Amino acid sequence: MKFLKTIRVLMASADPEIRGYLLNILESDHDIDVIGEAGQAGELLEMMPTANPEILILDENLAEADSLSLAADLKLRYPPIQVILIAEQEDLKLFKRAMQSGVRQIILRSVEAGELLGSVKDIAEGYRRSVENLREQSEPGKDSAAPGKAQPQLKASQIITVFGNKGGIGKSLIACNLAVAAATRYKDQVALVDLDLQFGDISLMMNINPRKTIAELMQESGELTADLVDEYFYERSGVKVLAAPHKPELGELVTSFGAETVLKLCRKMYTYTFLDTPTFLDDTTLTALEMSDVVLLLISLDIPTIKNIKKGIDVLDSLKLLPRTKLILNRSSSLSVGLEPQDVEQVLGMKIAASIPSDFKMTVSSINRGMPFYNMSPKAPISRSIVELFDLIDKAK
Numbered sequence: 001m002k003f004l005k006t007i008r009v010l011m012a013s014a015d016p017e018i019r020g021y022l023l024n025i026l027e028s029d030h031d032i033d034v035i036g037e038a039g040q041a042g043e044l045l046e047m048m049p050t051a052n053p054e055i056l057i058l059d060e061n062l063a064e065a066d067s068l069s070l071a072a073d074l075k076l077r078y079p080p081i082q083v084i085l086i087a088e089q090e091d092l093k094l095f096k097r098a099m100q101s102g103v104r105q106i107i108l109r110s111v112e113a114g115e116l117l118g119s120v121k122d123i124a125e126g127y128r129r130s131v132e133n134l135r136e137q138s139e140p141g142k143d144s145a146a147p148g149k150a151q152p153q154l155k156a157s158q159i160i161t162v163f164g165n166k167g168g169i170g171k172s173l174i175a176c177n178l179a180v181a182a183a184t185r186y187k188d189q190v191a192l193v194d195l196d197l198q199f200g201d202i203s204l205m206m207n208i209n210p211r212k213t214i215a216e217l218m219q220e221s222g223e224l225t226a227d228l229v230d231e232y233f234y235e236r237s238g239v240k241v242l243a244a245p246h247k248p249e250l251g252e253l254v255t256s257f258g259a260e261t262v263l264k265l266c267r268k269m270y271t272y273t274f275l276d277t278p279t280f281l282d283d284t285t286l287t288a289l290e291m292s293d294v295v296l297l298l299i300s301l302d303i304p305t306i307k308n309i310k311k312g313i314d315v316l317d318s319l320k321l322l323p324r325t326k327l328i329l330n331r332s333s334s335l336s337v338g339l340e341p342q343d344v345e346q347v348l349g350m351k352i353a354a355s356i357p358s359d360f361k362m363t364v365s366s367i368n369r370g371m372p373f374y375n376m377s378p379k380a381p382i383s384r385s386i387v388e389l390f391d392l393i394d395k396a397k
């Protein structure tokens, strides 16, 4: 997007070489104006009252100051300021401390131009929008449901969770393709949230290289609003995607309360929200299941899977979720070792609601290309089966 006004950036680093490197990148963009540079904390504090920056790029190496305490102090004195911390390397401890100090993002010293410029612009845009929102909300007669904003859906919206307590059963693949198929019918009204917080691969399957994930969203200070959450979604094939954290250890930043807040907002913003889940039942997955209107429980025709799924069904039963659960047979056309769908229905005590055939070639090339198979070949049997599955959900609504 083109900014009407330039983004005012102040930069502080003890290392002139780093300042030079960042300055070169920032000055290459006409939307950004570097209004000052500081080599020390004292210098920075002197500049602050007159510089009035929107974004402060603060190196953790600032001499005579702990940069994070300085960031926290500046946030208190100048609340609108958005701080980007420049670090040698990132780890969970630094990430947590930085977020507690009000830092919006950590960027490594080795950052490439595109990433730095993208982050500065994302943060500036978000910042300006939230200032705008605050202004509008404080005007008499205006409320957050004013026209032109993210509106609660008038139609009943649904959360659909793809679940299966057996690894590699096809959860992510089916979640992506269902969302894409749904978006052809419900344009701009479909979300896909990757709740496989440790090993989520939705961004890979949808060809997204996300700068912002659900982990960063959880670190937002203040109340989450629909407009703010919307900034964390990436659009692919008409689907709005919220990516899983970049690293497994960041998954723990997503609490069940946080996930619940995000899903409640998704319910307001989208007609359909599809959730991909991990194989195990952690707190967040349980919360997602409890909030779901439909749970798609994936099975395949092999004994270890059926044994596991039986346990999954017991959990869903104890959560009183069975009435909302549909049993979906994946890879239905694979050769089974003596197991027939009817046998499985009998063992599990549930009917199979829909089947997805096997298509090894299509699924592998779809994953390798980062393109849902529904887009590659909407008429293929596997794609048609996805549409039939979506029909089942959509018509029952």
Ligand SMILES: Nc1ncnc2c1ncn2[C@@H]1O[C@H](COP(=O)(O)OP(=O)(O)OP(=O)(O)O)[C@@H](O)[C@H]1O
Binding pocket: 164, 166, 167, 168, 169, 170, 171, 172, 173, 174, 196, 277, 278, 279, 330, 331, 332, 356, 357, 358, 359, 360, 363, 364, 367, 382
């Ligand atoms: N219908 C199908 N036909 C052929 N291959 C399939 C089918 N469904 C899934 N697969 C293959 O199974 C593998 C696992 O799929 P996917 O990653 O979607 O499973 P998952 O349940 O999300 O796994 P994880 O538990 O690791 O998250 C993929 O390589 C995919 O190509």
Ligand SMILES: [Mg+2]
Binding pocket: 171, 172, 173, 196, 201, 276, 277
């Ligand atoms: Mg998966």
